[in-house]
Amino acid sequence: MPKFFNSKSKQLEGDIDGFLDRVTTAGLIFQEGVKAYVIGKKDKFEKNYKDITDLESDADNIRRDIKHKLYTYMLIPESRGDVLGLLETLDDIVDICEKVLEQFSIENPEIPEFLKSDFIELSELSSKTVEEVVKAARAFFREIGMVSDYVNKVHFYEHEADDVEEHLKRSAFNSDEIKRFSHKVHMRYFAEKIAAVSDVAESVAERLSVYAIKRRI
């Protein structure tokens, strides 16, 4: 019986780690994709977009598999709800990363030179929040005391992202270089979309800090 318990647990441990790896990768591909688009490397961007689409469906499958196993084998009855909630919201991050690249691919926004650095910085900060929230999630599984450290970092980067987003939007609307109002609105729209990644990461971090309190022995 102990072997049975252990093998299932180890399998799930691997599945969860695999899922978390994919979330981190999604954040990185997202960052690279935005950068590639902004600096005009369209081929690289399309490759990033394809990669993230594959990754998104892959992450979905793993999450469903974990859910199925947790219920079938009656594992972690106490924290099952929290763990599934955590994985679902982390999956939302992957979804939104994919959606943003999809919007770039469909709408082909025209990024003026003076906004490029802001867009790149914003995507970097958003990706950073994803990286830190995944670390917080790993800590939730292994080292509960560390969760708050990573959650603080998520808050920090999200705040930074907010600042850059605001700066980007102000620059767009105050600029004479962008002639059409619709173009300014388009820039605002993409700034908000990219920043939304960090917002979702922050809400996952909020959940995590509550779960961590509940899980303390």
Next chain:
Amino acid sequence: MLTIIFFLSSGLFLGWSLGANDAANIFGTAVGTKMIKFKTAALICSIFIILGAVVSGAGASHTLGKLGAVNQLAGAFIVALAAAITVMWMTKAGLPVSTSQAIVGAIIGWNFFSQTATSMSSLYKIIGTWVFSPILSALFAFLFFHITKRIVEKSRIHLMRLDSYTRIGLLIVGAFGSYSLGANNIGNVMGVFINSSPFKDISIEGLFHLSSIQQLFLLGGIAIAFGVFTYSKKVMMTVGSGIFKLSPVTALVVVLASSITLFLFASQGLHDLLTSLHLPAFPLVPVSSSQAVVGSVMGISLAKGGRNINYKKLSQISMGWVATPLASAILAYVALFFMQNVFMQSVFQ
């Protein structure tokens, strides 16, 4: 034979109610939180309760025997019946009742009725142990809680693996707890019948020996196991999700601390070892598993910084030390009177 079974029935009934109530102290949280299936818990619990009763049940029973040697089967029937009714009545009133306290009261009731002197030294030893056992449990739980917390935090063990280790731990500790419960509490159920035991020793080819007392304890153990299978699930579900809301890991600590307490007050081997080393040995006295558990939960509350200490529960426990034996003694006295004068049965020699 029918008379014997009839007279033993009150003890068996007491055993049944002990199984129904006390198994939940050991496997309650594990089953209530769905960490262990009820059937698995009931099977392990029953096997180890019977083992504990037959192998090391003698020590604590002996102390009860010293308190008052009930020497007629009809008397023993009434003593066990009075205890069983007290337990039922207190359980209905929602008080954390203990069969140990009920049976001690009933024995004293018999002593009064038969005008046998109650051994005050035994009585003091028993009452002292009742007060001491929840405190000891609390100390163990306090200590184990800190150790477990440290291990879990330092080892960076994954939640999934912690879950599977906790399940295994709950099974092992549950088995140990059941053994200790059987060893410590069988005296409550069958102890009063020892002096009037109708059984003969069985010996097969010198390989297998079962004394008359062990046969009595086996029967009592089976009655407890029957209580576990037929009724304890309901109690376990209440414990798991009701009064003591514990996480599986803290449940493990609580059960371990309580089981060790029960074991210390039941193990003849440990008693002999400590005595041979000229160390103070634990008196072998039937204690209450429910109160040991309440003690452990308090210990954990203290370890967490003293929040959520349930003072109402504490006062209920100390009330139980007095109220349960008193109620049971009065009931036994009255019932013995009826048995002797209405049913014309001799209740003492």
